Amino acid sequence: MQPSHAEVARTLAAGHLPAVAHVACGPGPLPVRHVTDAHGRVLLLSPADGAFALATRPQPGADDIAMVLDITDVPPMAGSPALGRVWVSGWVTTVEGDELRQAVLDYADVDATGDLLDVGDTKVLHRMDIAEVRYERNENLVDVDPDEFAEATPDPLRQIEFDLIADLADHHLDEMSAYVRRQLGSAFQPKSEPRVVRLDRYGFMVRLDDKLARLGFPRPVTDRHDLAHLLHPVLCHRCGH
DSSP states (O other), X not given: OOOOHHHHHHHHTSSSSOEEEEETTSOOOEEEEEEEOTXXXXXXEEETTSHHHHHTOOOTTOSOEEEEEEEEOOXXXXXXXXXXXXXEEXXXXXXXXXXXXXXXXXXXXXXXXXXXXXXXXXXEEEEEEEEEEEEEETXXXXXXXXXXXXXXXXXXXXXXXXXXXXXXXXXXXXXXXXXXXXXXXXXXXXXXXXXXXXXXTXXXXXXXXXXXXEEEOXXXXXXXXXXHHHHHHHHTHHHHO
């Protein structure tokens, strides 16, 4: 069991990774802050007099402008494989009027930055009407259905993935190594100690010498507490019996 392409794309586009915008007929790429709200809609926060706000002003007679949001994964630590890259394409409009307050609240649900207090003054919010989502990993490019992207949820462990992996390495290396070796059985045993290099709701990825292997959880986890409950028999092997 592993994340779908839509789930990985939503995780990358959630708003916790750096992003750049490629605006049609404009300068670029332009660094921009963004989140994808609970409904799968992309919101973009920028200075009202900044390069992004200027570049996304629609042409006379138009209400929006075409743009591609480009987000590349940043692995949690050295030696961790990257999840890839996602391009979200669509049409950008400025959020104004009655919709602005709700858009600010939707943004704050993901990233409660203090700059939201300045929206309508020195900051501006844009919304993207998504037309296309493309996910790339290891030179393989996949089209993700925009509706599936909107319905997917970002991985609940993504923001704490570094802390979880570091904790396993610092305090549970022997237990995790023994667990992985038990799972591998006699078919293959690495020379070096197996190390967890990525974690998500469906399982973890371990480095086995020069190879990578994925070990799944019995079910998807919902949060850190749920993960701790699920890993307890692994980290306390005798307790599990």
